[in-house]
Amino acid sequence: MTTIEFNNTIVNLEEQLRVYAYRLTNNREDALDLCQETVLKAFMYKAKFSHNNLKAWLYTIMKNLFINAYRKKLKQREWMAHETNNNLGKVNVSFDNPYSTQNYKDIMKELDKLEESLRTPFKMFLEGFKYREIAEHANLPIGTIKSRIFQGRKILAEQLADYS
Known part of the structure; x- marks a missing residue:
């Protein structure tokens, strides 16, 4: 396959790649990033392409990139959770006042007072998990999760009104 044919085929497959990327990520921006990364890898390793089916090769590249990124995110979350647990009493959050550590402890105390159905999704959201x-x-619809996080925010805002 010549370079021109290779490039034209990739351009023609662009929309299909976007659809597949969106199925993997469920996020428009992440899907576009994944497409761009896939095409970049394809161009970098064009010399290694020896199949007749470019579409299958691109899908394989995309799937592998997605899996690797997902595993990396999981490791980062595990590390962050581990660090948070190890440094629970040593956290020094920087607010605009000299009582920041005490403020953090008060906020965490109020967060722990939330009922379990609100507290767990809210904490996961703070840890960086997506809806x-x-x-x-939680085996719940996304709308329920969004509602619970909103309710948790609202309750905490009322309880911590002195901090604003």
Whole structure:
């Protein structure tokens, strides 16, 4: 396959790649990033392409990139959770006042007072999980998770009104 044919085929497959990327990520921006990364890898390793089916090769590249990124995110979350647990009493959050450590402890105390159905999704959201991931973990619809996080925010805002 010549370079021109290779480039034209990739351009013609662009929309299909975007659809597949969106199925993997469920996020428009992440899907576009994944497409761009896939095409970049394809161009970098064009010399290694020896199949007749470029579409299958691109899908394989995309799937592998997605899996590797997902595993990397999981490791980062595990590390962050481990660090948070190890440094629970040593956390020094920087606010605009000299009582920041005490403020953090007060906020965490109020967060722990939330009922379990609100507290767990809210904490997961603070840890960086996406709504979809929280919904899958809790086996609930995304709308329910969004509502619970909103309710948790509202309750905490009322309880911590002195801090604003």
